[in-house]
Amino acid sequence: MIRIAIVEDDRHDAELLQDYLKRYEKENSVHFQITVFTDGLDIISDYRAEYDIILLDIQMKHLDGMSTAEKIRKLDEDVIFIFITSTVQFAVQGYTVDALGYVLKPVPYLAFSQILHKAARQIEKKQSRFxxxxxxxxxxxxxxxxxxxxxxxxxxxxxxxxxxxxxxxxxxxxxxxxxxxxxxxxxxxxxxxxxxxxxxxxxxxxxxxxxxxxxxxxxxxxxxxxxxxxxxxxxxxx
Missing domain, CATH: 2.40.50.1020 (LytTr DNA-binding domain)
Incomplete structure (x- = not known):
């Protein structure tokens, strides 16, 4: 099982990502445990290092995705960040938090599934560690x-x-x-x-x-x- 958090303040975009994850599960015979947060403040409040992947919208109202990732990285050095963004301008800053990559909105399934597959391979390697x-x-x-x-x-x-x-x-x-x-x-x-x-x-x-x-x-x-x-x-x- 792979534990995924979606941090997205747009309800339609959050539902689309969930639909994509369900489609990927069926196509690749994997199982996801999905938790949805509507803002960066929600996930960092009493953060627990229990996620394998965090899908982060970069532009959010209260705490943006980059600031959220910076705070989480101090507590969790292994979680994989994938940024969901409407512009590459913000996504290129991802190297500062060791993000795996980004997908541009509107999110196409092919690009999303490719980066998710890359993340899943990394998780397989990590799960052999303690x-x-x-x-x-x-x-x-x-x-x-x-x-x-x-x-x-x-x-x-x-x-x-x-x-x-x-x-x-x-x-x-x-x-x-x-x-x-x-x-x-x-x-x-x-x-x-x-x-x-x-x-x-x-x-x-x-x-x-x-x-x-x-x-x-x-x-x-x-x-x-x-x-x-x-x-x-x-x-x-x-």
Whole structure:
């Protein structure tokens, strides 16, 4: 299933896009879950990173499509934007939010189906990756687990250090451990859960990561952590 949001303030255009999506479903044996918003403000209010594709009208009354995409991109680095626009002038700015492309109004089905097909191929590749959905102060964030360096327990919160920066969220480290151990993570210390993908060196009582961070390896965890790393490198599943 592919989850699609339509953000379009013109009712006729929104209905046309829904009709096109239903036609594409039948022709390509795929299933869409479709949600419709009538303005950019509606989708960014309490935004949840749960969509695969967002079809965005660029010119809307309250919050235009480009501003909407910029706000969403800060929370969701993987969602695919396709702009629906009446003029190329606005659409060319799409590179700033890494948009897949645009379709000009009045929207022809052929052009729409072609860019949708391109998006669907990208989603197939993404679905082989694993994501964490985090509740942060800025809203809900979707993060590729491959981009995480390590996770640190800090009292009642956890701090996630990643290629995209640091993110704080509530919850015990144990919950993350249960989710991530099967994905190549291991605890080097009661306070640290490490992504073995980013381990570059194992030093006496210290593990070094690809971002230069060095974390302590506790005596109690040392053997289990070394075994986990050896298995990970060798592709062994215990």
């Amino acid at each position: 994501y964490l959905t985090l509740d942060t102060d800025g809203g809900q964030l979707r993060l590729d687990t491959a981009q995480i360096y390590y996770i640190e327990s800090q009292k009642h919160d956890i701090l996630i250090q990643s290629e995209k920066g640091g993110f704080r969220t509530a919850g015990p480290l144990k919950r993350m451990e249960e989710m991530l151990l099967p994905l190549g993570f291991a605890k080097c210390h009661n306070a640290y859960l490490v992504n073995l993908l980013h381990v570059t060196a194992l030093l006496p009582n210290v593990v070094r990561l690809s971002n230069g961070t060095e974390l302590p390896v506790s005596r109690a965890r040392k053997k289990i952590f070394l075994d986990s790393f050896t298995d990970y490198v060798g592709g062994i599943q215990r």
